[in-house]
Amino acid sequence: MQVWPDIFPGIDRVVLLYNHLNGDLGGEELILVDKQYRRRNVIGSDRLLRKDAFLNAQPGYNWIHKDQLPFEGEQQMPGQLQIFSEFQHVVLHIKMRFEDGIDHYFLFFREDQSNFGIHRIQGALDTGRKALIGSIVYRFMRTFYQTKSRDIQYVEQFTGVVRSVLNGNGDGSVSKEEEKRLWVSEWAEDFLVTLSEKHSVNLQLSKDALEKLISCGSFKKAKEGLIKAAGLVIMLNTTTNEGNELLIHSQYLNLDGYREHTPNTSSENFKPKGRLARTKLLLDNLEQAAAELYSRGDDITGASVGQMLKRPVSAPAITDALRKNSERILRLLNKFPDKWPLIREQFRPLVNLVEKSVNMRGVG
Known part of the structure; x- marks a missing residue:
């Protein structure tokens, strides 16, 4: 839910409806209030007005009028909507299959193009633009759901198999090791x-x-x-x-190459303050971005890491930040030898900074 304002800045509201494990309908809402987003659980099965249409839906997307929402407000039949109301169909309804049910997303856009970084004076969202936007968002969500489902399945299967092997369980047919x-x-x-x-x-x-x-x-x-x-x-x-x-x-295959942080008493007791704390946060953010790229199999470059940050920056901006904080960075790297393993080894701007420091000490 929290990702939608990052994709569509200033989006007014996002509602998600889904089925609980017990079969009941539930939902969440993300709404813009006083320039801040608030998340809450607001939808229950008793709020759903058109249950049949909701439960029988198929995966896909469509743009609807606010008066056609299945969970609130006075319902109007399609024939009651004015012929020029297409421009008021600004709620994007995305339907995604999840397990045995359908997840329903309702994205409340403005009638202009300001949610897409375009100034409001450039006109309303026409049918062609909405068709393109709907298709792109649906394909993005479909890819996200497929990836999430596949990863969850892999983790659950792998964990189950390993646990069975370690416990020595067997059923007399195919051995757990073979499985x-x-x-x-x-x-x-x-x-x-x-x-x-x-x-x-x-x-x-x-x-x-x-x-x-x-x-x-x-x-x-x-x-x-x-x-x-x-x-x-x-x-x-x-x-x-x-x-x-x-x-x-x-x-x-280096299966031990990705080092995990192991607590060190002297390091754990050291609490950076002031500029040193801000520099540590910079390294933490760079490592987090690099880890995300690493999990995808993408290259860990200045440009790609910069785009993965919460506030994207350019590769030169990262290099400049590392240069300005070089002394504090080197101090932190020495103080916390087990932290930031990815950027220590694979992030060229940081590798260059460390190598330059080593060369300078050698000259001195």
């Missing part, structure tokens, strides 16, 4: 297809690399290791033939 091997093999194959399509290559996993993934025991480490190995193989590839097979060997 785990089959699942990891199918997951890796499916994931490599996604990475191959993204980078226009043909990635394959060697038998020794598959064995290494099977013995990993952690879905997060397996996924991160496979992404990093694929990136390395692609980088080392010298052929221009897109159909050429790129084989990932076990030596490319």
Whole structure:
């Protein structure tokens, strides 16, 4: 819900209706009040006025008039709406399938184009623009739901299989070890297809690399290791033939490469203040952005990290911020050796700053 104002600045209201696990209808609302968004649970099954139309809906999208909302206000039949009321159809209704039900999103736009960064004097939203906007938003939501559902499924399946193996459970048929091997093999194959399509290559996993993934025991480490190995193989590839097979060997899989923070007593007791605290926050934000890119398999560059920040900035702006805070950054990196592992190793602006410092000490 909170992402909608970032996509459409100043959107007046967003309502989500869904089915609870017990079958009851529920909902949430995000509404703009005094230039701030407030989130609350406001919709219940007793508020729904047109239940049949709601429950029998199919995935898709359409633009509706505020008087056609199924959950509030006095309902009007379509014939009662004026012929020129199309410009007043400013509520985008997105319907997404989730498990056994349909999630309904109602996005309340203004009648002008100001929610899209266009000045209000440039006219109302016409039918053509609304069709394009509706299609783009629906496809964005569909991709989000598919990705979320697939990741949840993978995590649940992987966790269940590993737990069963560790507990030594068996049913006398296919062994849990064989079940785990089959699942990891199918997951890796499916994931490599996604990475191959993204980078226009043909990635394959060697038998020794598959064995290494099977013995990993952690879905997060397996996924991160496979992404990093694929990136390395692609980088080392010298052929221009897109159909050429790129084989990932076990030596490319570093399943311990993504370090996690382990508490250090002296470091944990150190609490930065003032400018040092703001510099630490800068490093935290850069690491968070880099982690998001890393999980997607994207390159961790100044431009891509800058766009992932809550307030996007350019690559030169990041470099300038690192330069101005270089002394404090180096102090923090030394004080917290286990923090910010991704940007320490893969974020070139920070790597350059550290290397420059090392070279300066060598000259001195």
